Amino acid sequence: MRIYIFDMDGTLTPARQPMTPDFTRRFLPWLKTRLAYLAAGSNYEKVTEQLPPVVISSFSGIYSSMGNVFHQKGQEIYRNEIVLKKELLQTLERFRRGTEYKGKLYGNYLELRPGMLNFSVLGRNCPFAERTKYNEWDAEHHEREQIVAELNKNFPEYEASVGGKISIDIVTKGGGKSQIARRVREMHPQHKIIFIGDRTEQGGNDYALAEALRAMDNTEVVQVNSPDDVLSYLEI
Ligand code: M1P
Numbered sequence: 001m002r003i004y005i006f007d008m009d010g011t012l013t014p015a016r017q018p019m020t021p022d023f024t025r026r027f028l029p030w031l032k033t034r035l036a037y038l039a040a041g042s043n044y045e046k047v048t049e050q051l052p053p054v055v056i057s058s059f060s061g062i063y064s065s066m067g068n069v070f071h072q073k074g075q076e077i078y079r080n081e082i083v084l085k086k087e088l089l090q091t092l093e094r095f096r097r098g099t100e101y102k103g104k105l106y107g108n109y110l111e112l113r114p115g116m117l118n119f120s121v122l123g124r125n126c127p128f129a130e131r132t133k134y135n136e137w138d139a140e141h142h143e144r145e146q147i148v149a150e151l152n153k154n155f156p157e158y159e160a161s162v163g164g165k166i167s168i169d170i171v172t173k174g175g176g177k178s179q180i181a182r183r184v185r186e187m188h189p190q191h192k193i194i195f196i197g198d199r200t201e202q203g204g205n206d207y208a209l210a211e212a213l214r215a216m217d218n219t220e221v222v223q224v225n226s227p228d229d230v231l232s233y234l235e236i
Contacts, residue, residue: 003188004036005180007197007206011224012038013050015164016131023227024052030236031058035188038062039180039195041169041205043113044069044076066171066205067180068115080115082172088155092119095147101137103130115175120167121147135165144168148203161205169205177205181212181219196222196230 009015012023019027036059040047044064048056056062062071068080089110096109099121106123118124121143122134138144144162151160151170159176163169169176184193195213197206200223213219224230 001035001191003184003191003193004034005039005184005193005195005209006036006230007195007199008038008040008047008050009042009164010198010226011196011230012227014227016042016046016050016128018050019052019055020227023231024055026231026236027234028055028058030234031055035060035191037180037184038064039067039177039197039206039209040064041066041118041163041177044071063177063180063183065113066116066169066176067178067183067209068113068171068175070183080172080175082112082115082117082170082175084112084117085155085157088151088158088170091151091154095119096121099143100141101134101143103133103137106130115171117170118163118167119147119170120163122166124167126166131165138166145203159208161207162199162203163205164199177209178212180209181216185216191218193219194222195219196224196233198224198226 006012013019038059042064047062047064070077106126108124109120111118111124148160148162148168157173158170159173160168160170193213195209199206200210200221210221213221222233
């Protein structure tokens with residue numbers, strides 16, 4: 001038997017958007033006959049906004065907040081917390097003040113979730129169109145990659161990675177999506193584990209999980225660029 005792990009944003013759904021009806025229609029019958037886990041960067045509330053209840057209940061387990069919360073059959077099984085150093089928060093404030101992005105900045109730029117902090121120079125309260133605008137600017141100017149590199153150099157006790165379109169995810173070292181590899185392997189010592197995600201490249205928020213799995217026997221990592229790629233890979 002094979003065990004599947006799926007990222008959510010950019011993999012099963014467009015980033016921060018609900019799963020489309022067409023994707024649900026094709027994916028659900030497949031999911032119902034498989035053993036699969038979700039590995040979302042977003043918190044559990046966002047997962048419940050983006051995935052239909054029947055999809056959530058068809059997964060064998062839901063990891064959210066980068067693996068720091070785990071739900072099975074709607075019950076929370078565990079959650080981790082993060083300790084945030086004053087110096088880290090001061091550094092993030094400095095990045096926000098010093099950005100060269102000329103568009104308007106919005107609130108909720110530091111979002112604390114169980115076991116992680118999500119940081120967005122733009123601010124998570126931005127209108128949807130502003131996400132695209134910042135993302136296009138960032139693709140040209142690499143602001144998030146530079147912030148991630150600086151954080152990882154200066155704060156080795158944490159792990160920073162580029163999130164989806166506008167943000168950066170920060171976890172305690174070893175406390176990100178990589179913990180999902182160990183936990184799923186413990187539950188399924190014999191089976192092949194296949195992870196499908198859209199940010200498995202270095203610096204991306206699926207990278208730590210992809211690397212942890214690559215270091216184990218009997219695993220496969222599949223890089224996709226959209227939900228359509230997932231359907232093609234699964235041949236459904
Ligand atoms: O792809 C997962 C990411 O989705 C959101 O990213 P953004 O707001 O940058 O598009 C966030 O929830 C982030 O934490 C998460 O990793």
